[in-house]
Amino acid sequence: MMHLHLSWTLLVYLVIFSSRDSSCFASEFTFELPDNEKQCFYEVREKDEECLLEYQVVSGGKYDVDIQVRDPGNRVIHQDTKKQYDTFTWKTSASGAFTFCFSNEFSSFSHKVIFFGISCGDDPMLGGEDDDRPGAMTQMEANTLAIFESLKAVISYQTHFRLNEFTGRRVANGLHNRVLWWSVGEIIVLLSVGVGQVLLVRSFFSDRKNVGSSGPGGKVRIGV
């Protein structure tokens, strides 16, 4: 899984290919969003393409993020607040650079790791122009197409499983470390309190020599 950290105000144009074909495009990206920040990604698409955006917060805080999607004319076509996981499909109304902005401005101390994926266009129609048998597919071709679709679904499930595993692992590692630090800290506190109590009680009786005797009017306090 790729994990990109951006510094300064970089406009990152995604040309991340997971399948190289002119008719379909898919890219996935995992990045770290620092607290109180907003980061935007841009993708140049053609007109009349069916696109799908999917994002998930895999680490950080309450696992929520704000999102805003803008078209090339800078109009907001989708906006949502504090979602952990969501998908959004749209048909591109114009060709140009679409903006995907993730905002963590509502959180002041938790930086988040966000995964998102964009896929546009249909699956590549293999064969294309030099297919001299237009029309119905053979049984074999239909079966292989069905297998292709099923495997695409499997890969998609695997991606979600991998993201959820990452989330769980982060929590487990954090817990592992916190248990250690808590134990060490508590040992120190226990020992210092135990010794401190004894020293404090001793100091009640050490400074004034006449407190030890129980004379009239004298008040002796023993213990804490």
Add this chain to the structure above:
Amino acid sequence: MVVGKYKTQLFDKNINDYLPSSPGIGMHVLIRDPENNVILSKTYQAEGRFTFTSHSPGEHTICLYSNTTKWFMGGKLRVHLDIQVGEHANDYEQIKSKDKLSELQLRVRQLLDQVQQITKEQNYQRFREMRFRDTSESTNRRVFYWALAQLAILAVTGFWQMRHLKSFFEAKKLV
């Protein structure tokens, strides 16, 4: 194997658009493996290509830093980023023409690639589950030993306190 290509364009306020190429701007690429060791740390020009091969499964971190001082004039930089992982960069048109496959053969080749990717991912998940189990068992052990240690420390401290104070008060002739 992961191949990364990037291209940077600087925003020019005079023409209110991005320059086609921005010479003089370098990008420092830093790549870390899952154990946070640096496996690549190099500075490239405005347009560059970097590759690395992952030797251990897990999250690798790719960082791009710009090393130019032109930044501070309040400019914008457009970065085109292209990252191809392993066999995801398959160009089926190219494979079809190179190996002269029919459509069905190409489809089967594509299915093979998909199944290979699924198998790789499953191996990765098996490795992850093993590490997760180790971590959970280690946490369980830590909590258990900590509970025992806490009991022991409390008992010893209480006992020592009482004994010390008793001898102290006996010395002061209060008891």
